[in-house]
Amino acid sequence: MFSLGLPRWWPTCYDPGMCLGIPGKVVSVQGMEATVDFFGVRRLVRLDVVDEPVAPGDYVLNHVGFAIRRIPDSEVAETLKLFEELAAAGDDEDLLAADLRSELAATQESKK
Amino acid sequence: MSGEPRGVDELKFRDPRRARELTTALARLVESLHRAPVTLMHVCGTHEQAIARFGLRASLPPALRVIMGPGCPVCVTDLGEVDEGVALALQGVRIATYGDMVRLPGSSKSLADAQAEGARVDVVYSATQAVELARATDEPIVFFASGFETTAVVTAAIVLAKPPANLSVLSAHKYVPPAMEAVARLPEARVEGFLAAGHAAVITGYGLFEDFARRHRTPVVVAGFEPLDILAALVKLLEMIRDGEQSAANAYPRCVSREGNRRAQEALWRVFKAVDGPWRGIGVIPDGNLQLRDEWASVDARNRFRIDVTGLKQAAQSELSRRCLCGKIMVGLVEPTDCPLFGRQCLPESPVGACMVSSEGTCKIWHQYGGRPDLGTQ
Numbered sequence: 001m002f003s004l005g006l007p008r009w010w011p012t013c014y015d016p017g018m019c020l021g022i023p024g025k026v027v028s029v030q031g032m033e034a035t036v037d038f039f040g041v042r043r044l045v046r047l048d049v050v051d052e053p054v055a056p057g058d059y060v061l062n063h064v065g066f067a068i069r070r071i072p073d074s075e076v077a078e079t080l081k082l083f084e085e086l087a088a089a090g091d092d093e094d095l096l097a098a099d100l101r102s103e104l105a106a107t108q109e110s111k112k
Numbered sequence: 113m114s115g116e117p118r119g120v121d122e123l124k125f126r127d128p129r130r131a132r133e134l135t136t137a138l139a140r141l142v143e144s145l146h147r148a149p150v151t152l153m154h155v156c157g158t159h160e161q162a163i164a165r166f167g168l169r170a171s172l173p174p175a176l177r178v179i180m181g182p183g184c185p186v187c188v189t190d191l192g193e194v195d196e197g198v199a200l201a202l203q204g205v206r207i208a209t210y211g212d213m214v215r216l217p218g219s220s221k222s223l224a225d226a227q228a229e230g231a232r233v234d235v236v237y238s239a240t241q242a243v244e245l246a247r248a249t250d251e252p253i254v255f256f257a258s259g260f261e262t263t264a265v266v267t268a269a270i271v272l273a274k275p276p277a278n279l280s281v282l283s284a285h286k287y288v289p290p291a292m293e294a295v296a297r298l299p300e301a302r303v304e305g306f307l308a309a310g311h312a313a314v315i316t317g318y319g320l321f322e323d324f325a326r327r328h329r330t331p332v333v334v335a336g337f338e339p340l341d342i343l344a345a346l347v348k349l350l351e352m353i354r355d356g357e358q359s360a361a362n363a364y365p366r367c368v369s370r371e372g373n374r375r376a377q378e379a380l381w382r383v384f385k386a387v388d389g390p391w392r393g394i395g396v397i398p399d400g401n402l403q404l405r406d407e408w409a410s411v412d413a414r415n416r417f418r419i420d421v422t423g424l425k426q427a428a429q430s431e432l433s434r435r436c437l438c439g440k441i442m443v444g445l446v447e448p449t450d451c452p453l454f455g456r457q458c459l460p461e462s463p464v465g466a467c468m469v470s471s472e473g474t475c476k477i478w479h480q481y482g483g484r485p486d487l488g489t490q
Binding site for chain 2: 004007021037048049050051061063064066068069071072074094096098099102103105106107108
């Protein structure tokens with residue numbers, strides 16, 4: 001139904017994780033939306049409920065298509081570790097990795 | 113099944129020394145309490161996924177039990193709420209919902225069953241996709257929304273952003289803190305400390321748990337999802353138990369603050385109010401359900417449609433579902449492996465209970481990572 005422009009490793013699994021959020025780097029901000037880079041995939045994320053103003057270069061935690069926190073600069077490296085490994089995990093049956101991908105699927109495809 | 117839990121060896125590439133320090137500290141702390149077992153509860157499906165995936169239970173001292181409480185929003189969605197979605201779908205209303213909700217059993221039917229009878233159910237990953245769906249058509253679309261406060265905030269955001277007039281919301285959103293209250297009051301659960309879910313606390317802040325900890329004389333620690341985060345939070349929790357500290361601590365400072373995300377809280381409470389409501393298998397949780405406030409009646413599917421669930425409720429419950437232990441599993445009284453259906457009649461491809469449906473359900477997680485995760489690696 002939706003053209004999500006999914007990368008090759010995308011699963012066909014429909015399990016949106018309801019607790020997990022994922023971090024990504026803000027590339028640009030357009031009003032209530034930001035283009036965010038998640039491990040090389042660019043997506044649009046809503047900024048309606050993020051806790052602080054965000055600017056390009058900031059990292060945000062995304063949950064079902066919305067940024068829910070700007071991650072303090074000092075915490076970025078620590079925060080990315082687990083997620084980088086999960087993003088690289090190719091196993092569709094790995095629930096953590098699958099939930100992470102569902103989180104990405106909740107974001108809209110970026111125009112560029 | 114995706115095979116064996118990966119075990120503490122998995123931690124090698126991160127920080128094996130730190131992991132060993134933490135597990136040694138856990139063993140020492142449990143011993144210093146002079147009682148066994150000590151039961152700690154986490155309330156988050158993602159924590160259970162990480163615990164199972166990394167085989168963390170295998171590195172815990174035998175006298176320490178870490179169990180999962182009501183941490184799966186899909187699992188606690190009540191039969192009656194599923195019935196409402198199914199009834200609407202069978203009435204011909206098009207439903208947009210999160211994927212796990214589709215196979216979740218209601219009193220007698222799931223949305224998937226309704227789909228097989230011709231109902232239209234669209235899976236969305238985000239509330240914004242439900243909005244897009246409504247924009248692309250004139251027919252009514254009901255967004256059947258589930259999830260804890262983290263996800264309810266997002267539903268609140270689309271309600272506040274003036275959604276198209278043909279979109280309405282059927283809220284099955286739940287609020288975790290009252291469910292922790294309910295579990296803390298269960299004498300047979302004997303939970304001595306709680307790990308609070310990291311990403312829900314991003315919204316609520318950990319300050320919320322301070323009052324809870326005092327009233328129940330049970331410390332609470334907010335934890336992240338890295339294996340080391342979880343071990344560190346368990347150490348903190350045991351230290352607080354040893355020292356009689358009845359308060360809340362934050363072991364996930366990189367994502368969680370004391371106040372939480374005020375802007376998100378404001379959106380959440382502008383749109384929703386907490387009301388008493390049933391949680392599947394657990395019972396009525398005071399203030400556990402998030403209902404749209406009266407001022408949003410025009411968006412509330414319960415107000416806009418006449419939803420008749422009597423036919424669904426009257427149908428007989430199957431013999432199998434009567435034997436399902438999900439309710440007891442979700443409050444930590446029994447484990448999936450105690451259920452006679454687990455891995456036999458109840459499987460991810462043919463789930464009997466809600467805990468086997470969702471990727472955050474205890475049974476599905478245990479099944480996916482190889483049965484009883486703590487026996488996976490030795």
